Amino acid sequence: MRKLAVVLFCVILTGCPHGFQAFSPKCEKPGSPEYELEAYCDQKCYDIIYPFMVSVQKLQDELKWRKMYPGFEKLGYGIFYIEQVKTATWEEAVAICHKMGAQLGEYDDGVEFEMVKKNYTRKGTYWQAIRYWPLQTSFKSNATGLPARYLNWDAAQPSTINSQVCTATRLGQSLFTDVCDEQYNYICKVDLPLKKK
Structure with missing residues (x-):
């Protein structure tokens, strides 16, 4: 409710049907909100309104x-879809995630x-x-073709005896390897342009 109030406040404040993006008093050719705020608002006004614009x-x-x-949830620097019911081979999981406009999940760090593990993966085994x-x-990484960004191996892992080896995580624990034809749940991810702290 509070978020809705902030949105309505900004729309009313601008007096424009385009919302906060059209900060011009006449609603003509919406420009940068920051530029228009500085042009039509003194510093005190700007200091009050700018945080609302960011929100x-x-x-x-x-x-x-x-x-x-x-069905995706924001965790860390991306949004994740954690499939806890259906299973697939590693290749099938890649294709399913692509159909959703995502990549099979890989962690940045x-x-x-830990965020994904804590929230979703207490049961099951998930392809990475x-x-x-x-x-x-x-x-x-299947998504980038570059060396994996984050590898947190289980004890005695990785095992590369078989050449068709893919990674997974079981019960939210560390990563392990298994043959890519196994049937596991999967995690899809879309990277968001979020500032990494």
């Missing part, structure tokens, strides 16, 4: 990705891994976007 922009961004990616490439003897 409204965040809400608009969230509404946009929620509409584009239903330990913080993001990392695959073993025997010719380069390295684990690479």
Whole structure:
């Protein structure tokens, strides 16, 4: 309710049907809200209104990705879809995530891994976007083709006896390897342009 009040406040304040993006008093050719605020508002006014504009922009961004990616939740630096019922092979999981406009999940760092683990992966086994490439003897991201960003291996892992090895996580624990034809749940991810702290 508070978020709705902020949005309505900004729309009323601008007096314009375009919302806060059209901060011009005449609603002609909406420009940069910051520029127009500085042009039509003294410093005290600017200091009061600017935080509301930032909040409204965040809400608009969230509404946009929620509409584009239903069923996804924001965790860390991206939005994740955690499939806890259906299972698939690693290749099938990649294809399913692509159909959703996402990539098979890979974590940026330990913080993001812990967020997903804490919220969703207490049950089941989930494919990750990392695959073993025997010719380069390295684990690479399926999404980027680059070396994996975050590898938190279980004890006695990784095992690369089989050349068709992909990574997964079981019960929200560390990563392990298994043959890519196994049937597991999966995690899809869309990276968002969020500032990494």
